[in-house]
Amino acid sequence: MTRPYAVLRAGYPYVKTIGARSRTIMPADVAIADDGTIYALCQGSHYGKGKSGPIYITNINDENLGSFAWRNLELPVKHCEYLWPCQIVLDSRGILYASDQAVSFLQMYTRDGHYLGRKGGEEGSEPGEFNRPSGLAVDAEDNLYVVDSLNHRIQKFDKDGRFISMFGEFGSEPGQFNMPWGIHVDSEHDEIYVADWRNDRVQVFDTNWEFQFQFGESGSGKGQFRRPTGVAVDKDGDIYVCDWGNKRVQLFDRKGKYLMQFLGDATISKLQLEQMLNRLSAKQRRIREEADLEQEKFFEGIKSVRVGKDGLMYVPDFEHYRIQIYKKESYPLTEQQILPPLKVPTLNPN
Amino acid sequence: MSERDLSLHAHLLRRAGFGARIDELEKISKKPYEQVVVDLLNPESQPDIEWDITQRYYSTGNHGWNTSWWHRMLNSERRLQEKMVIFWHYIFATGLSKDGASPSHYDQIEMFRKYGMGDLRTLLIKLSQDPAMIFWLDNNENLKDELNENYGRELLELFSMGVGNYTEGDVKGAAQAFTGWTFSTPLLEIATKDQGYSAGFVYDATQHNDGEKAFLGHNGKFNGEDIVDIIVKQPATARFIARQMYAFFVADEPAVAAWNEIPPQDPKAIEALEEAYFKSDGNITAMLRVLFNSDFFKDAKFKRVKTPLELVMGVYKLTAEHQFPSPGYPDRRAAIHQMGQGLLNPLTVEGWPRGMGWIDGGTLNNRVNSAVDMIDDANTPGVKMIVSRLSKLGKVTPEQLVDKCIEFVAPAPIRSETRKGLLQYAESGGVLDFTDPSKKKENEARVLRTVQLIVATREYQFV
Numbered sequence: 001m002t003r004p005y006a007v008l009r010a011g012y013p014y015v016k017t018i019g020a021r022s023r024t025i026m027p028a029d030v031a032i033a034d035d036g037t038i039y040a041l042c043q044g045s046h047y048g049k050g051k052s053g054p055i056y057i058t059n060i061n062d063e064n065l066g067s068f069a070w071r072n073l074e075l076p077v078k079h080c081e082y083l084w085p086c087q088i089v090l091d092s093r094g095i096l097y098a099s100d101q102a103v104s105f106l107q108m109y110t111r112d113g114h115y116l117g118r119k120g121g122e123e124g125s126e127p128g129e130f131n132r133p134s135g136l137a138v139d140a141e142d143n144l145y146v147v148d149s150l151n152h153r154i155q156k157f158d159k160d161g162r163f164i165s166m167f168g169e170f171g172s173e174p175g176q177f178n179m180p181w182g183i184h185v186d187s188e189h190d191e192i193y194v195a196d197w198r199n200d201r202v203q204v205f206d207t208n209w210e211f212q213f214q215f216g217e218s219g220s221g222k223g224q225f226r227r228p229t230g231v232a233v234d235k236d237g238d239i240y241v242c243d244w245g246n247k248r249v250q251l252f253d254r255k256g257k258y259l260m261q262f263l264g265d266a267t268i269s270k271l272q273l274e275q276m277l278n279r280l281s282a283k284q285r286r287i288r289e290e291a292d293l294e295q296e297k298f299f300e301g302i303k304s305v306r307v308g309k310d311g312l313m314y315v316p317d318f319e320h321y322r323i324q325i326y327k328k329e330s331y332p333l334t335e336q337q338i339l340p341p342l343k344v345p346t347l348n349p350n
Numbered sequence: 351m352s353e354r355d356l357s358l359h360a361h362l363l364r365r366a367g368f369g370a371r372i373d374e375l376e377k378i379s380k381k382p383y384e385q386v387v388v389d390l391l392n393p394e395s396q397p398d399i400e401w402d403i404t405q406r407y408y409s410t411g412n413h414g415w416n417t418s419w420w421h422r423m424l425n426s427e428r429r430l431q432e433k434m435v436i437f438w439h440y441i442f443a444t445g446l447s448k449d450g451a452s453p454s455h456y457d458q459i460e461m462f463r464k465y466g467m468g469d470l471r472t473l474l475i476k477l478s479q480d481p482a483m484i485f486w487l488d489n490n491e492n493l494k495d496e497l498n499e500n501y502g503r504e505l506l507e508l509f510s511m512g513v514g515n516y517t518e519g520d521v522k523g524a525a526q527a528f529t530g531w532t533f534s535t536p537l538l539e540i541a542t543k544d545q546g547y548s549a550g551f552v553y554d555a556t557q558h559n560d561g562e563k564a565f566l567g568h569n570g571k572f573n574g575e576d577i578v579d580i581i582v583k584q585p586a587t588a589r590f591i592a593r594q595m596y597a598f599f600v601a602d603e604p605a606v607a608a609w610n611e612i613p614p615q616d617p618k619a620i621e622a623l624e625e626a627y628f629k630s631d632g633n634i635t636a637m638l639r640v641l642f643n644s645d646f647f648k649d650a651k652f653k654r655v656k657t658p659l660e661l662v663m664g665v666y667k668l669t670a671e672h673q674f675p676s677p678g679y680p681d682r683r684a685a686i687h688q689m690g691q692g693l694l695n696p697l698t699v700e701g702w703p704r705g706m707g708w709i710d711g712g713t714l715n716n717r718v719n720s721a722v723d724m725i726d727d728a729n730t731p732g733v734k735m736i737v738s739r740l741s742k743l744g745k746v747t748p749e750q751l752v753d754k755c756i757e758f759v760a761p762a763p764i765r766s767e768t769r770k771g772l773l774q775y776a777e778s779g780g781v782l783d784f785t786d787p788s789k790k791k792e793n794e795a796r797v798l799r800t801v802q803l804i805v806a807t808r809e810y811q812f813v
Contacts, residue, residue, distance in 0.1 A: 026413060043409070083677050084407055101407060102677050179406075198402065227402050245402065284538055291537035295547050301409060319412060320539075320546075 004332030020271035068113025215256030367429030407675035443701035523565035530558030592623035602705030658689035670732035748776035
């Protein structure tokens with residue numbers, strides 16, 4: 001899809017919160033299918049009544065559509081359980097890939113939860129081996145990109161799992177990484193974005209790994225990062241960065257210029273409301289009544305941001321067992337409707 | 351560096367931290383003992399733990415801080431700062447079980463880290479304003495017209511002066527002064543139905559008794575700060591803190607409840623610490639400086655029973671596991687709990703046992719099994735290092751195997767009967783031949799087994 005020449009951004013209103021403790025148990029990341037189905041990769045799961053597995057399926061209506069990736073109690077820890085789940089992506093064939101920073105392989109499933117096996121094995125630094133895999137992305141050809149965080153590189157595989165190439169090394173120069181985390185690939189626009197975690201920046205490459213530009217530096221001001229984790233790009237080319245240490249999502253234009261930040265606007269989800277009405281005691285409701293409610297809306301421990309093709313922004317709110325959703329309202333502008341960038345600032349708008 | 355110096359450095363690092371592997375010890379002991387003490391007393395001079403790496407894997411907030419704390423204890427270069435967090439947690443023992451309010455307990459531990467090596471006055475005021483403590487000892491229910499003496503009593507009995515140094519009237523005076531010291535109700539986490547957010551200290555003037563109080567011979571319209579001001583000037587307070595320090599860092603003492611009846615085993619040591627207290631206006635670091643540079647400390651090697659935490663941390667140090675975040679800590683949290691020391695979960699308001707109180711048939715079994723279980727892999731960096739060092743000797747006799755492993759694992763005086771037992775095992779396999787590559791696995795297994803046997807000895811239970 002061709003990007004507009006420029007964008008008139010009307011706003012990014014908060015839409016709603018979905019999920020609850022019983023379902024989205026410490027969600028680390030989400031994959032959004034074209035039909036709006038949401039696959040939430042969660043650090044927690046439970047096995048009792050109303051059990052829920054580490055990959056929980058839902059939608060914007062907060063419906064429980066099932067779960068999978070059960071911990072197999074008969075097997076050693078490393079087989080099916082997620083210890084430090086990191087990211088999940090869905091390719092056009094309906095294959096889900098999920099990473100776990102506690103192990104050195106990915107796990108694969110169909111959309112209905114059929115286990116397809118692993119990718120990777122023992123920890124290593126040879127092609128096809130991983131050391132703490134984290135960020136995941138797929139391109140239009142279903143090639144898979146894996147952020148191999150402790151090898152400070154990105155590995156690319158074809159849709160059949162064959163190793164194609166790898167890029168990066170440890171360092172802080174362009175093209176070098178320090179424990180990178182998230183990745184976004186847009187093959188249509190020839191762009192790869194990498195959240196270069198310990199360098200507090202986002203690096204942008206073309207799909208031949210030619211460095212294009214970078215933005216961000218250490219800090220908590222506008223456009224600064226404290227360990228960026230996730231990165232996503234919408235149809236207009238606007239860039240969303242999950243600024244983990246600053247507990248916010250920052251929005252940048254396609255050139256990396258800061259636009260605004262999101263700190264969280266959560267309200268009670270449908271599932272949470274059911275819990276509050278049916279499970280909280282009278283004392284617990286009173287305690288809630290006495291407390292400062294404002295703090296409840298903020299993000300806590302967020303590790304990822306994703307943008308669906310519907311233009312919705314999804315923020316898995318890890319510490320609060322929920323997913324916050326925003327919608328961008330914007331209007332495309334043609335070259336005739338807006339001047340080229342100003343060479344100098346002006347005080348006179350006329 | 352003489353052997354004596356190395357053992358003294360090792361002693362210091364075991365007591366003022368959680369121990370050191372032989373390679374760490376060799377590196378640190380290049381500095382004179384006195385300089386190592388200076389480094390320990392000035393935590394800011396040492397690099398802090400890499401917060402980002404810790405939290406990347408162990409997570410942030412309510413779900414990860416406890417594990418992050420373990421990781422910090424094990425790996426922080428600010429060794430004494432972390433040990434002092436435990437020191438104060440022992441004295442100001444507060445239980446998570448009563449409230450489930452994890453964020454407030456996190457705040458309390460952070461408070462110990464921040465103020466635990468400063469002056470006692472500030473620390474006691476921060477403690478009195480700490481929501482976890484306020485709730486633990488019911489000071490939120492200490493109201494103007496409905497006195498609750500719990501916190502006032504324990505402040506005197508368990509936190510500063512000890513039994514026999516105050517009257518019931520003083521308890522009442524303290525409790526009255528702390529009326530209205532409460533906290534804001536924290537927001538409930540809907541998901542867990544527990545406290546999801548931090549509580550903050552609140553001074554509720556409407557619930558404060560603003561009248562005259564009598565406290566330790568003083569009269570006035572005291573508030574909480576005034577009570578602390580009086581407490582920190584008491585000789586009994588200096589003696590209490592000095593004895594706590596002695597019991598924690600030097601040698602086992604009887605339970606606090608008996609201190610009024612059983613005098614300190616080393617009165618001169620206590621006097622020296624008291625003197626440091628008064629000379630420095632109650633500065634904790636000043637007392638620690640005297641303690642670590644004293645002969646009574648230097649002569650106290652292996653005179654104390656390891657706490658379960660010290661035991662487990664010591665084995666972690668030995669295996670060099672978890673230098674970089676990796677799964678596994680929660681299991682050991684459960685292990686020390688079984689040995690009688692659940693952190694954030696004291697047995698009573700008086701905290702945990704001391705000395706031989708840690709040891710009974712069941713806990714000793716748990717201690718030995720846990721230590722041995724933790725050394726079940728020859729591929730851990732620590733065991734590999736021991737194997738590597740031994741392999742440089744080429745062919746290793748049973749005597750060398752035993753003596754070198756003792757040197758690397760625990761440079762403690764080993765009783766002759768213990769050494770004999772270890773030697774019996776070593777001799778059963780004959781000479782280890784590291785020059786023969788085909789014996790690599792066998793050699794590793796024998797070294798591993800020897801190390802396991804050493805951590806299972808009686809001697810390894812002492813620090």
